[in-house]
Structures are given as structure tokens and as C-alpha cells.
Amino acid sequence: MKLPASIRPHWDTLAPRERRSVQAALTLVVVALLWWVAIAPALHTLGAADAQHRSLDAQLQTMRSLQAEAQALQAQPKLSFDDALKAVELAVKSELGGSGQINVTGERVTVSLKNTPADALAHWLAQVRINARALPTEARLVRGPAPTSGVPSATWDGSLVLTLPSNR
Template identity: 55%
Template sequence: MSTPQARPPATRPTAPLQARWQALAPREQNLVLAAGGLVALALLWWVALAPALATLRAAPARHAALDTQLQRMHSLQAEAQQLQAAPRTTPGDTVGALRTALTQRLGNTAQLNVVGDRATVTLKGAPADALAQWLAQARSNARATPVEARLARSAPAAASNAPAPVTLGNGGAPLPRWDGTVVLALPAAR
């Protein structure tokens, strides 16, 4: 049985480093150890601790954003369940509900044209807030879904025949008015 022979110290790959280490004075050895410890602590900070602390600092803001998103999803779910629970309507009822809502919200600034399962609303100077309310009402009451909108801000009308501009909670600035068309998909007859 033969025993493996140990390499002579001069042939080990770490031999020059060990020789250099032994040549250092004890004070220099302590300084090298302290520098190595400082480098190890810096690496530990940059690799392990700093990213974890950054995640902890950002967590409350991220949590608040996710809570807001969750609340929005719950409101959309409630709206979808409400729409599903609503009784079925006939195409005549749908068009009637659209016409009524259009007259109530937009008055003579809009015209409705129904062809098949599509309703096209042509707008001329429709107030932005009234248009938004009408779209919400069309979606909930008539179950019509907007599929296309081509809108442009309308040019300011002449002062002599223009109605007073609408200014709701925006610092007195008039709300925009819109010209264009909105195409709605009507619910399928069942």
C-alpha cells in the first residue's frame, strides 16, 4: 500500500502567496486582513442587503398601487355582474333607450342613426361631460358598446349665437366640446 506523497511546498500553486504572507510583518498582515474584511462587508452590502432594503422601502407604494388596482377590478366585476343580471331587452327597447338618453344628455348637439346592429351618433359641439355621461348611460341602460370614436375638439362658436360655456370645477376654464362620430354596437336580438 502506497501513500500519496505530499507536494513539496515550492510546487503548490499558493506557495508564492504563502511565502509573501509570511514575509509580511504582523502589522501589515492585520492591515491586509482588515482591508479584506472591508471588501467582504462591501460586497455583502451591495449583493445582499441593499437590494432587500430597496424592496422594503418601495413596498408601501407598490402595495397602495396594487390596492387601487384591486378596487378598480372589484368595481368592474360588480358592473359586469350588474349588466349580466339586467333583463334582456329587445332591439326596439335598446334604440329607444339610446334616443331618450341622447335627448336628455346631449340635446340637439347629437343625431342618432341606426343601421342593423350598429348605431352611429354624429356630434356637433357636444359638451365633454355630457358626452361621458351619455356613454355611461348608453352602456348600462341600452347595453350598447362603443366600438369606434372619431372625435375632434370643436372650434369655438361665434360669441353672438353661442351658448354659455360649461365650467365645472376646472378653475373656470370652459370644458371642451366635441365634433365627430361615435359608433356603438347594439346587443344581439335573442
């Protein structure tokens, strides 16, 4: 082992036992630094790799299902304004019942809601988006009155403005 000139005189005064102790301590420090800098981070990464791989696989599956849904929507034939309006009217009657009223102005449809259950509203929105290709452009919703017996816990009052396909 080659030592710097400034340390060499002090090193020569040490007994062989003390030299071995200093060498052992330096070896321990080097091994500890190697562990903290190189080995421990690599082992941590390796240990977390399986969980990260599962998470990324789940994200990939979600992205593939969204891609398939988008491709299915793109493959659907164009819809005329009249057909889209009929689909919205049918959805309002079947999903919202008496809690929804329609008002048509140009290419925009305003649906007024009164005490509409939240789950029915969510299902209706999905249905008009897919079947009528209607795009919600405005929403003015207020949570309905406190629930009473026989009424779902969340209801909505207000209006939604939808834009329908414009190829009349």
C-alpha cells in the first residue's frame, strides 16, 4: 500500500497491530460506502420492480381498453342531426323520465333537470354521448334537496347544454 508522503512518517511509527486496525477500519468504510452508493439502491430497485411492473401492466391494459373504445367510436357511421336528436329524446324519456325536459335551439339541446337521481344522470350522459354523439358544452347543476324516504341520496337540479352533430 502506497501512502502519501505527509502520512508516511506517522504510519511508520505505528505498531503492526495498529496498522492492521487502521487498514480494517478503512476497509470497513470503503465497504460501507460501496453498499450505500452502489448495492443498496440497486437492491431496492430490484425489489420494487415487480410491483412497478404490475402497476405498469394495469396502466397498459387501461390504455388498451380506452384505445379500443375510441376506435369503436371512430368506426361508427356518421349520425345526422335528426337521428341524434331522436336519440337524445329517447334517452331522456327512458333514463330521466319526468325529471328531464328538452328544449332545442339550433344545434344545441338544453335539458332541464328537476330532482334527477345522480346515477340516472350519469347513465343518461354516457348514453347520449355514445348513441347521439352529443357533447356536453355547459352544465349548471345544483345538488337537489336533502334526501327523503324513497328518494336516492343524491339528486340534481339545473340544466345541461348539449351540442349535436351539425350535418343536417
